[in-house]
Amino acid sequence: MRGEVRKVQLTGGATLIVSLPKEWAKRIALAPGDEVIVVTQPDDTLVLIPKKLGKRTGVIAELTINQPVDIAELERLFMTLYIGGAETIVVRFSPKAMGLRKQMKEFIRRRIVDMEIVEEASDRLIVQSMVSATELAVMDIAVKMLRLVGNMLSDLMIGLDKDDVSLLKDVIERDDEVDRLYWLMERQLKRAAMSRYVMLELKIDDPRDLVEYMIIAKSIERMADHICRIAYVNQEEKVDMRVLGPILSKALEFLRHAEILLTSEAPAHRIAELQGEIMSWSQKVRREETLSDPATSIAKESAVRIGEYVGDIVESLGRIRLKDKAIIIGEEAGPSS
Structure with a gap:
């Protein structure tokens, strides 16, 4: 990485100052009196962020379709632009x-959370973000996703117990909402990666946390997939709840504990304890030899994976909360007499 070397100057007898690169200041129209945010990094370097950059017009992207294509391909291309952080997407049709x-x-209205069609003509759609990037903190999205999946899991258990086909179908349909929030999380993290100002506004203090939030979101999304998998398997052949029930109940218990940790300043030892409990439980369940039909065996594997994904969430939360901190286990021993 290339950079300019500048000398630190002393002014007023006690204040250290350094001049800013002239070309850079000119390019962003930085003027006397403008405010900047100075952020200390984990390696003790500094990042300087002009506040005016946070108010810049967002990225405008275009998608032009000159020939008939499969709608699934078009949806994937649109999602690439959406997740990439575009604030406005213009879709043109020949x-x-x-x-x-x-x-x-129909796809945009059904699957996109924070954008709306603001202009429509026979040959184009203009889709624009209706919510500022900084209004949707990533932890809030993660908590919403986890609560949604927790309710899906709870209703899955009720539906399996009562053989309630309509409830199980409803559980499967809710997976679309989990996907919508997952894509929104990806979008927010991409926005944060492109702008330190946005990262701070999204309440992400450390760039290392971007990876952990992605792991949390992906783990929750995979939990929803496994819940749907169990519901689908049950449609073909009824699963044995004598085998599956205790595993799903424990996974739900772990999920609720993880939700509490996400929404509170939990002590370090509690995060470590829950992670250890999940690991021990997973090893124990996987060692158990249970005679069951093929459908129940498939469902059991998914049920165990749901609990293990909760463990992944707790592990990433620990990396976010506990890095660069002194961790003390147990009470400090007093002075010997």
Whole structure:
């Protein structure tokens, strides 16, 4: 990485100052009186963030379709721009591709959380973010995802116990909402990676945490997938709740404890304890030899994975909360007499 070497000057007898690069200041129109945010990094370097950069117009992206394509391919391309952090996406349709406009419009309304269609014509859709990037903190999204999945798991157990087909179908449909929040989390983390100002506004103090939040979101999304997998398997062949029930109950218990840790300043030992409990439970359940039918065996594997994903969430939370801190286990011994 190239940089400029500048000398630190002393002014007023006690204040240290350093001049800013002229070309950089000119490029962003920095003027006397403008405010900057100075952030100390984990390695004791400093990052300087002009506040005006946080108010810049967001990225505008375009997607032009000149020929008929599979709608799934078009959806994937749109999601690439969305997750990449575009604030406005203009989708243009040539006369040959206008038939895709209605399908694309339905996809956007059904699957995108924080954007709306603000302009529509026969040959284009203009989709714009309705929420500021800084209004959706990543921890809030993670908690919302975890609560949603917790309710899915609870209703899955009720549906399996009572053989309630409509409830199990409803559980499967809720997976779409988990996906919407997961994509939003990806989008927010990409925005944070592109701007230190946005990162701070999203209440992420350390760049290392971006990876951990991604692990948390992906773990929750995978939990939802396994819940749906169990519901689908049960449609083909009824699973044995004598085998599955205790595993799902324990996984739900772990999930509720993890939710408490996410929403509170839990002591270090509690995070470590829960992680240890989940690891011990997982090893014990996997060692148990249970005779069961194929459907129950498949469902059991998914149930165990749900609990293990909670462990991944707790592990990442520990890395966010406990880094660079002194960890003390037990009470400090008093002076010997």
